[in-house]
Amino acid sequence: MLNRIYNFISSFKLSIFLTISCALYYIFLSIWSLKSPSIVIQNISKMLPFKLVYTFLLINTFFCLTKRLPELLKSTSKNLIYLPENYDWIKERRDGKIKEGFKVKKRFSSLGTIFLHFSFFFLALGFYLSNQSHTTGKFLVGEGEELLVNNDEIEKVSQPKPLFNEFPDFKIKLNKIIYKFWGEKLLFRELEGKGKIDGKDFSIKINKIYPLNLYNFIRITSFGYAPSYLLLIENYPKPLEEGVIKIFLFPPGTKSFFKTKHFPHKIYLSLYPDFYEENGIFKSKSMEPKNPKILIQVYRNKVFLMEKLINLGDLIKIEEFSIDFLNLFPIIEVEIVQDKGFLIILFSFLLILAGLLLRFSGKRGEILIRKEDGVYKIYGKNVREF
Amino acid sequence: MPESKIFLYFRIFSIFLNIFSIFLFFTIKDIKKKNLIGLLNWLFLIFLWFGRLFTSKHFPFFGAYESSLTILFFTGIILLYFNLKEKLPSFYFYPFLSLAFLIHSVFYSKNIWAMTISEKSIIVYIHLIFAYLSFGLNFLIFSFSILKLNKKEINFSIINNLLVFYFFYTSMLIFGFFYRFLLFGKVVSFDPVETIHLSMFLIYTTLIHISYFKKWNEERIAKYQIFCFILFLISYRIILFFPPEATYHIIDIELRMHIIPK
Numbered sequence: 021m022l023n024r025i026y027n028f029i030s031s032f033k034l035s036i037f038l039t040i041s042c043a044l045y046y047i048f049l050s051i052w053s054l055k056s057p058s059i060v061i062q063n064i065s066k067m068l069p070f071k072l073v074y075t076f077l078l079i080n081t082f083f084c085l086t087k088r089l090p091e092l093l094k095s096t097s098k099n100l101i102y103l104p105e106n107y108d109w110i111k112e113r114r115d116g117k118i119k120e121g122f123k124v125k126k127r128f129s130s131l132g133t134i135f136l137h138f139s140f141f142f143l144a145l146g147f148y149l150s151n152q153s154h155t156t157g158k159f160l161v162g163e164g165e166e167l168l169v170n171n172d173e174i175e176k177v178s179q180p181k182p183l184f185n186e187f188p189d190f191k192i193k194l195n196k197i198i199y200k201f202w203g204e205k206l207l208f209r210e211l212e213g214k215g216k217i218d219g220k221d222f223s224i225k226i227n228k229i230y231p232l233n234l235y236n237f238i239r240i241t242s243f244g245y246a247p248s249y250l251l252l253i254e255n256y257p258k259p260l261e262e263g264v265i266k267i268f269l270f271p272p273g274t275k276s277f278f279k280t281k282h283f284p285h286k287i288y289l290s291l292y293p294d295f296y297e298e299n300g301i302f303k304s305k306s307m308e309p310k311n312p313k314i315l316i317q318v319y320r321n322k323v324f325l326m327e328k329l330i331n332l333g334d335l336i337k338i339e340e341f342s343i344d345f346l347n348l349f350p351i352i353e354v355e356i357v358q359d360k361g362f363l364i365i366l367f368s369f370l371l372i373l374a375g376l377l378l379r380f381s382g383k384r385g386e387i388l389i390r391k392e393d394g395v396y397k398i399y400g401k402n403v404r405e406f
Numbered sequence: 407m408p409e410s411k412i413f414l415y416f417r418i419f420s421i422f423l424n425i426f427s428i429f430l431f432f433t434i435k436d437i438k439k440k441n442l443i444g445l446l447n448w449l450f451l452i453f454l455w456f457g458r459l460f461t462s463k464h465f466p467f468f469g470a471y472e473s474s475l476t477i478l479f480f481t482g483i484i485l486l487y488f489n490l491k492e493k494l495p496s497f498y499f500y501p502f503l504s505l506a507f508l509i510h511s512v513f514y515s516k517n518i519w520a521m522t523i524s525e526k527s528i529i530v531y532i533h534l535i536f537a538y539l540s541f542g543l544n545f546l547i548f549s550f551s552i553l554k555l556n557k558k559e560i561n562f563s564i565i566n567n568l569l570v571f572y573f574f575y576t577s578m579l580i581f582g583f584f585y586r587f588l589l590f591g592k593v594v595s596f597d598p599v600e601t602i603h604l605s606m607f608l609i610y611t612t613l614i615h616i617s618y619f620k621k622w623n624e625e626r627i628a629k630y631q632i633f634c635f636i637l638f639l640i641s642y643r644i645i646l647f648f649p650p651e652a653t654y655h656i657i658d659i660e661l662r663m664h665i666i667p668k
Contacts, residue, residue: 053648061598208522365593
């Protein structure tokens with residue numbers, strides 16, 4: 021009985037059935053994507069029937085590999101396996117210069133099969149760890165700013181997964197944000213943040229990660245302008261408040277708000293970096309802050325107080341205080357990703373490539389030369405020419 | 407930026423040249439001459455590809471038109487290799503492919519767009535080159551599968567070349583997954599482009615396994631390869647029928663913003 025189960029699980033027919041099932045499953049997901057958003061597809065992909073197919077495929081691969089492993093390992097032997105009995109061609113030579121002996125070609129090609137199939141177990145482990153730990157968070161940092169980032173300050177974008185550990189504490193100093201737009205369009209041709217993390221140089225882009233350790237990575241996810249301001253009150257010589265408001269005023273027209281520390285007022289801001297007016301509608305010619313203007317709307321609790329289009333440096337009087345927006349600073353949103361499976365997945369990818377490289381060179385080949393009755397006979401197996 | 411008129415006229419000329427090549431294909435019997443016609447066809451297309459490269463100032467893979475040209479260009483490189491190195495009539499079926507791609511791309515915008523930060527990466531280029539090379543090699547295997555089924559004697563092993571194709575194709579997938587992590591922080595998202603190509607990967611996995619274990623002869627593999635290649639061809643163009651929000655792959659669809667406004 022056990023034998024029959026083993027034969028079934030390690031059977032070639034089951035492998036074919038499972039790979040075709042998986043292929044049909046992906047075709048089904050592709051067709052479903054025509055009508056449904058990606059989040060629905062991701063949820064379907066996590067359903068039990070699909071997990072079962074993967075599990076069976078892994079079990080089948082394991083038993084198939086176990087069954088064939090002795091034979092595959094034998095193929096890596098430096099001695100002859102097939103010859104002299106099992107040859108597919110034979111030549112005769114009378115030339116006395118030929119040396120007797122044997123030659124093995126592509127000796128390690130069967131290791132490719134082992135690497136390739138073993139890599140699926142690492143891949144499965146990597147995906148399991150990734151699913152159980154993948155958590156993302158984000159924080160904002162402006163050009164020239166130095167921040168001590170710790171787990172509590174990072175806004176969690178996704179729910180922490182069971183294997184999630186706290187995000188590590190680190191000190192970041194962002195020296196420079198390099199950004200370049202494509203003409204007047206909202207398209208970045210360059211976006212890079214450079215600086216130091218815990219004293220070490222780093223550089224991140226939207227498609228360039230920086231590893232904080234083996235499973236925490238950071239990269240840029242967004243860009244914006246943040247205004248600096250002064251808050252003043254009458255008969256008081258120093259500003260009551262000053263600082264940079266970490267809000268995104270980008271792309272042009274985006275509305276964001278902040279509250280002062282000392283007053284209950286809520287101030288809404290919309291930035292037009294390169295301002296112009298067309299038929300009474302405020303617009304921006306480009307994304308560059310060449311002629312920046314800010315449209316402000318002020319509320320005290322829910323009471324609307326004022327709306328005004330201002331230049332940077334204009335002093336605005338709002339009831340008992342005045343506010344002055346001085347400058348615009350480029351800021352970036354940095355995403356921190358915790359993924360404990362990524363490096364294992366990467367390793368399995370390398371194993372797949374190594375396996376395929378070894379395998380596609382072809383089968384193990386052998387040549388045997390020996391003198392029989394005064395004639396040199398050359399036996400060949402899986403080798404085209406001698 | 408709209409396409410310049412000289413390239414528009416050259417494209418129209420190339421389409422007519424292709425139609426003429428296909429006419430010759432049916433009138434000429436000698437396969438070597440058919441091969442020469444296909445090769446000439448490709449040489450004319452090279453001008454179109456380089457023209458696009460210089461005017462767009464980037465590796466032309468952006469949009470349905472550019473990707474069509476690059477697929478044809480890289481397929482030609484693979485065919486040229488087999489033509490020169492192995493002395494095989496690899497170009498004989500090429501005019502059919504180039505006509506299909508040129509006509510299909512007519513329905514899409516030829517405007518030139520700048521490369522954005524999401525596409526500027528060496529990993530993207532490696533991913534693309536593997537994608538185009540695997541297409542080229544698969545087309546070659548398809549072409550020779552047709553010959554094998556027509557009982558033509560040809561020194562070409564379908565199964566060995568399928569293994570090389572499989573290596574290119576798997577490398578394409580791996581570099582794609584790796585780049586996905588760099589760009590989105592996750593290796594797989596079940597985007598339709600991913601699922602379509604994963605299914606193709608599994609279809610070829612099955613074909614290679616059956617061919618080896620059941621010791622299929624070349625003719626039998628050729629039959630299945632023709633069917634698989636048709637699926638493969640669809641998988642390279644079907645993305646154009648998906649709504650833009652369904653995929654992050656912008657290679658074959660209109661340009662979209664990468665940093666979504668908050």
